[in-house]
Amino acid sequence: MAVIVQKYGGSSLADEEKIKAVAERIKKAREEEGKVAVIVSAMGDTTDELIEMAERITSEPDPREMDMLLNTGEQISIALLSMALQRLGVPAVSMTGSQLGVATTEKHQKARIIDIDVERVNRELNENRVVVAAGFQGVTGEKEYTTLGRGGSDTTAVALAAKLDARCEIYTDVPGIHTCDPGLVPGARRLEAISYEEMMEMASLGAEIVHPRAVELASKYEVPLYVGQALKQDEGTEIGAESEYLEKSVITGLALSEDDIQVNLRGVEASEEMPGKIFTLCGRADINIDMISQLLNGGSTMQLSFTADKSDRDSIAEIMDKLEQELRISDWWLDEEVCKISVVGPGMRSQPGVAADVFNLMSARDIMVKMVTTSEIKISWLVPTGSEEQALRAVAEKFDLTYE
Amino acid sequence: MAVIVQKYGGSSLADEEKIKAVAERIKKAREEEGKVAVIVSAMGDTTDELIEMAERITSEPDPREMDMLLNTGEQISIALLSMALQRLGVPAVSMTGSQLGVATTEKHQKARIIDIDVERVNRELNENRVVVAAGFQGVTGEKEYTTLGRGGSDTTAVALAAKLDARCEIYTDVPGIHTCDPGLVPGARRLEAISYEEMMEMASLGAEIVHPRAVELASKYEVPLYVGQALKQDEGTEIGAESEYLEKSVITGLALSEDDIQVNLRGVEASEEMPGKIFTLCGRADINIDMISQLLNGGSTMQLSFTADKSDRDSIAEIMDKLEQELRISDWWLDEEVCKISVVGPGMRSQPGVAADVFNLMSARDIMVKMVTTSEIKISWLVPTGSEEQALRAVAEKFDLTYE
Numbered sequence: 093m094a095v096i097v098q099k100y101g102g103s104s105l106a107d108e109e110k111i112k113a114v115a116e117r118i119k120k121a122r123e124e125e126g127k128v129a130v131i132v133s134a135m136g137d138t139t140d141e142l143i144e145m146a147e148r149i150t151s152e153p154d155p156r157e158m159d160m161l162l163n164t165g166e167q168i169s170i171a172l173l174s175m176a177l178q179r180l181g182v183p184a185v186s187m188t189g190s191q192l193g194v195a196t197t198e199k200h201q202k203a204r205i206i207d208i209d210v211e212r213v214n215r216e217l218n219e220n221r222v223v224v225a226a227g228f229q230g231v232t233g234e235k236e237y238t239t240l241g242r243g244g245s246d247t248t249a250v251a252l253a254a255k256l257d258a259r260c261e262i263y264t265d266v267p268g269i270h271t272c273d274p275g276l277v278p279g280a281r282r283l284e285a286i287s288y289e290e291m292m293e294m295a296s297l298g299a300e301i302v303h304p305r306a307v308e309l310a311s312k313y314e315v316p317l318y319v320g321q322a323l324k325q326d327e328g329t330e331i332g333a334e335s336e337y338l339e340k341s342v343i344t345g346l347a348l349s350e351d352d353i354q355v356n357l358r359g360v361e362a363s364e365e366m367p368g369k370i371f372t373l374c375g376r377a378d379i380n381i382d383m384i385s386q387l388l389n390g391g392s393t394m395q396l397s398f399t400a401d402k403s404d405r406d407s408i409a410e411i412m413d414k415l416e417q418e419l420r421i422s423d424w425w426l427d428e429e430v431c432k433i434s435v436v437g438p439g440m441r442s443q444p445g446v447a448a449d450v451f452n453l454m455s456a457r458d459i460m461v462k463m464v465t466t467s468e469i470k471i472s473w474l475v476p477t478g479s480e481e482q483a484l485r486a487v488a489e490k491f492d493l494t495y496e
Numbered sequence: 497m498a499v500i501v502q503k504y505g506g507s508s509l510a511d512e513e514k515i516k517a518v519a520e521r522i523k524k525a526r527e528e529e530g531k532v533a534v535i536v537s538a539m540g541d542t543t544d545e546l547i548e549m550a551e552r553i554t555s556e557p558d559p560r561e562m563d564m565l566l567n568t569g570e571q572i573s574i575a576l577l578s579m580a581l582q583r584l585g586v587p588a589v590s591m592t593g594s595q596l597g598v599a600t601t602e603k604h605q606k607a608r609i610i611d612i613d614v615e616r617v618n619r620e621l622n623e624n625r626v627v628v629a630a631g632f633q634g635v636t637g638e639k640e641y642t643t644l645g646r647g648g649s650d651t652t653a654v655a656l657a658a659k660l661d662a663r664c665e666i667y668t669d670v671p672g673i674h675t676c677d678p679g680l681v682p683g684a685r686r687l688e689a690i691s692y693e694e695m696m697e698m699a700s701l702g703a704e705i706v707h708p709r710a711v712e713l714a715s716k717y718e719v720p721l722y723v724g725q726a727l728k729q730d731e732g733t734e735i736g737a738e739s740e741y742l743e744k745s746v747i748t749g750l751a752l753s754e755d756d757i758q759v760n761l762r763g764v765e766a767s768e769e770m771p772g773k774i775f776t777l778c779g780r781a782d783i784n785i786d787m788i789s790q791l792l793n794g795g796s797t798m799q800l801s802f803t804a805d806k807s808d809r810d811s812i813a814e815i816m817d818k819l820e821q822e823l824r825i826s827d828w829w830l831d832e833e834v835c836k837i838s839v840v841g842p843g844m845r846s847q848p849g850v851a852a853d854v855f856n857l858m859s860a861r862d863i864m865v866k867m868v869t870t871s872e873i874k875i876s877w878l879v880p881t882g883s884e885e886q887a888l889r890a891v892a893e894k895f896d897l898t899y900e
Contacts, residue, residue, distance in 0.1 A: 108552040108553050145576060146579060154578070160574065164571045172565065185560075186564050
């Protein structure tokens with residue numbers, strides 16, 4: 093009999109009524125589809141509330157103690173969801189990350205899964221129980237509790253599915269993956285199927301429905317993924333190997349990110365080492381560089397622009413201040429009034445001209461393209477804040493991303 | 497260097513400010529007294545809130561899942577208190593019941609401690625860390641989480657102190673043990689020292705400051721106990737072996753319980769089996785019988801009265817209804833308008849006349865004694881609800897239980 097792993101996020105478990113509704117859904121899946129293992133997040137805003145409690149105690153909580161604290165969030169969910177299942181006559185057993193056998197590295201707050209010992213899960217499933225296990229958490233060889241950091245629950249679900257050779261269904265409060273955000277582009281179409289690769293690009297671009305880390309893991313172990321709405325029977329999106337969707341339209345989706353800042357250097361003495369120096373210092377400060385654009389001005393000066401996350405604003409300014417002397421940078425500035433738009437689609441490989449379309453669409457609307465970067469299946473460009481909706485709608489219309 | 501075990505109850509940890517204050521107290525104890533292991537309860541009303549969450553899901557939550565749920569309460573406390581200690585520069589490490597090595601029986605919600613494996617506690621203490629461990633919880637051989645039921649955190653603290661050969665300090669929100677409730681008897685004296693035996697009698701009589709289960713354990717392993725106020729440096733009460741306090745006054749303390757109901761049977765055919773039958777059925781229904789009084793009316797009928805907890809009212813009524821036919825009981829009734837008053841004192845053994853004093857004091861005030869029971873160090877009697885304060889004050893005055 094098939095095994096499926098279902099993952100329910102915090103918003104689907106925000107109160108007791110929602111937990112009961114999720115239990116009904118699990119009951120149905122068990123009757124219709126086979127054995128079910130469920131991975132849950134902490135209820136609603138529980139994790140944020142726990143973090144606030146810690147912050148009222150100290151501004152620098154110990155990572156080990158934070159993990160001890162945060163572990164309680166999912167533990168409450170698994171107990172309540174198990175009770176809700178039992179109330180419906182469905183045998184269920186809750187398991188913490190430790191009981192689930194999630195062995196992790198020792199890095200508190202950012203642990204990585206080493207392996208899952210599925211002996212007990214299999215035993216419980218074979219005894220016809222629904223396993224309700226805590227996502228996001230694990231345990232080290234020293235029996236210390238850890239958490240997996242961002243996207244942790246999705247990652248637990250996919251890792252468990254990989255070990256059980258199961259299909260993994262991720263339930264959230266949005267109905268699957270769309271070509272673009274329906275809030276920004278009215279009529280945005282839902283995608284019935286998408287490849288791991290596209291999903292990774294889409295997810296890291298702001299369509300944060302499944303964490304890229306989990307998609308990467310699913311891709312590696314070829315776990316069939318499904319993303320849908322927890323409390324509705326609406327159709328969601330299947331995520332699988334790319335080969336299954338080869339003949340699709342050029343563009344799969346369109347994403348917007350408002351979390352970037354652009355760093356610009358002008359009139360810098362041309363030097364091969366300069367960009368490397370800057371990015372090395374950024375790397376040491378844990379700053380992720382995203383887009384990079386470099387231009388030699390014919391002569392001896394060059395121009396460099398790059399983007400990073402808005403939250404790294406101050407660290408970047410500090411690094412640039414430090415380098416001003418050393419690298420003889422006469423003119424540099426941060427631009428925070430930018431939005432990043434990206435189109436993703438495997439069809440781009442075989443269909444040149446998407447970049448041209450983008451530039452033409454922007455210029456026809458007087459939208460300045462402040463920077464651009466391309467990959468095999470993606471084009472991203474920066475536009476000034478305020479013009480993003482117009483830009484998104486133009487692209488969506490051109491590439492047929494909306495219904496009608 | 498000495499080791500002390502300190503236990504802080506939920507009301508002493510009700511919010512972040514109180515947690516910080518407790519951390520200051522622990523810091524001081526560590527500087528002045530030696531190694532400190534701390535046992536904590538869940539913050540404030542957390543346990544009740546968790547129970548309410550479960551009740552919103554189902555009226556009959558599975559005991560295993562309740563334990564899974566309730567375990568989170570103390571886990572939050574240990575993490576936050578450890579952070580508060582670290583903030584003060586005190587090295588601290590939190591430990592769940594499972595990490596503390598509290599091995600229990602498998603009876604969920606009412607588990608009993610089998611043993612505590614103090615290897616890790618000792619290691620942490622030897623590395624000069626304060627151990628902040630969860631009370632109330634443990635783990636079975638199958639790695640299932642359990643809770644210890646009522647008085648669980650006190651019991652964990654005493655059990656740990658027994659294993660570490662340590663003194664055990666129980667901190668609550670009241671200043672030690674008094675001769676009687678200062679709210680009922682103005683000027684009630686604080687007791688500086690009291691024996692385990694007296695404390696057990698006092699605690700089970702309503703002076704619920706330390707749970708009798710914990711006192712019993714302390715007595716068994718001769719753990720020096722201290723009860724005091726968490727957030728004040730007021731003196732508390734030492735609890736130890738009786739021999740140390742032999743020459744004390746006749747009466748140590750006076751307690752009031754309003755949780756009893758009296759069951760009365762009149763004009764029953766005298767039969768040796770009858771009381772046994774009733775109490776067997778009560779035992780099977782988990783009803784604890786407290787006072788018993790039986791009277792043969794010369795001839796062939798008898799009278800029987802006994803008391804039990806108010807919460808068992810309906811179960812008792814059911815049993816009595818069932819037995820009405822079988823035992824030919826013509827006349828029985830429940831009296832809920834009763835209060836139980838008890839005087840406790842080891843001096844009573846060598847000082848006869850306390851019972852006489854009690855009856856005289858009551859009769860002088862026209863207070864009906866509805867039932868009485870005596871032991872070596874205790875006399876308890878029932879009075880009608882409404883007369884309890886007058887009764888308490890009369891006894892307190894007679895036996896010198898107040899200041900002045």
